[in-house]
Amino acid sequence: MRYKRVENADVLVKESPYYVENPESHKNNWSTVFKNHHPIYIELGMGRGDFIIHMAESYPQINFIGIEMFLSQMVYATQKLEKMHLSNLKLIHLDAKDLASVFGKEVDTIYLTFCDPWPKKQDEKRRFTHENFLRIYDRVFKKDKRIVLKTDNKGFFQYSLESLSQYWYVFERVSLDLHHDEHPIDNIMTDYEQRYFVEGRPIYYLDARFKN
Numbered sequence: 001m002r003y004k005r006v007e008n009a010d011v012l013v014k015e016s017p018y019y020v021e022n023p024e025s026h027k028n029n030w031s032t033v034f035k036n037h038h039p040i041y042i043e044l045g046m047g048r049g050d051f052i053i054h055m056a057e058s059y060p061q062i063n064f065i066g067i068e069m070f071l072s073q074m075v076y077a078t079q080k081l082e083k084m085h086l087s088n089l090k091l092i093h094l095d096a097k098d099l100a101s102v103f104g105k106e107v108d109t110i111y112l113t114f115c116d117p118w119p120k121k122q123d124e125k126r127r128f129t130h131e132n133f134l135r136i137y138d139r140v141f142k143k144d145k146r147i148v149l150k151t152d153n154k155g156f157f158q159y160s161l162e163s164l165s166q167y168w169y170v171f172e173r174v175s176l177d178l179h180h181d182e183h184p185i186d187n188i189m190t191d192y193e194q195r196y197f198v199e200g201r202p203i204y205y206l207d208a209r210f211k212n
């Protein structure tokens with residue numbers, strides 16, 4: 001997918017107090033960064049950041065880290081945060097495949113929100129729920145594993161259900177139409193989700209766990 005390039009995005013992002021420079025230097029030490037031992041929830045491919053920002057506002061007892069590989073996307077998140085004071089949120093510029101260089105076993109939940117579905121078979125390994133990624137997540141989960149996924153892409157959702165079950169995850173919750181489910185969950189919308197919701201597209205949702 002192509003995203004609009006923002007002039008000086010690197011400068012703008014790096015001057016934000018939420019941006020963490022050299023995140024690798026904090027591996028195994030994120031509790032020091034947050035100055036507490038609260039659980040750590042991360043979002044891979046946070047894009048413009050609406051979801052992680054509102055999660056951090058809504059759940060102050062949880063530390064959130066938004067991960068994004070394009071600075072031109074991150075810059076929107078740092079702009080939204082300009083007048084906010086959230087001590088439980090940090091942003092990292094990183095390719096998700098390098099997650100284990102930044103975290104030891106310290107993550108409690110991983111959010112995969114509207115990640116690129118990579119529909120072509122030749123791109124299967126790029127999907128965030130491919131077994132190779134699930135192995136990377138194993139290296140950063142504290143103990144029990146939890147992956148929460150939202151997507152509008154049926155094919156990617158089916159693939160993820162299969163891939164996670166084959167990896168012995170158990171589904172705490174699955175919805176084929178999150179916004180019209182008879183048992184609503186406490187949901188905060190992402191930027192993409194807001195657009196799809198307006199268009200009336202169904203959102204697929206899963207909350208998968210593995211207890212060690």
Ligand SMILES: C[S@@+](CC[C@H](N)C(=O)[O-])C[C@H]1O[C@@H](n2cnc3c(N)ncnc32)[C@H](O)[C@@H]1O
Nearest residue numbers: 045046047068069070095096113114190191192
């Ligand atoms: C379709 S957008 C979804 C953004 C946001 N999660 C939302 O729901 O509004 C996917 C985002 O994932 C980012 N992304 C794609 N591959 C990535 C990777 N390997 N590591 C980190 N971010 C990635 C893209 O730059 C983009 O911002």
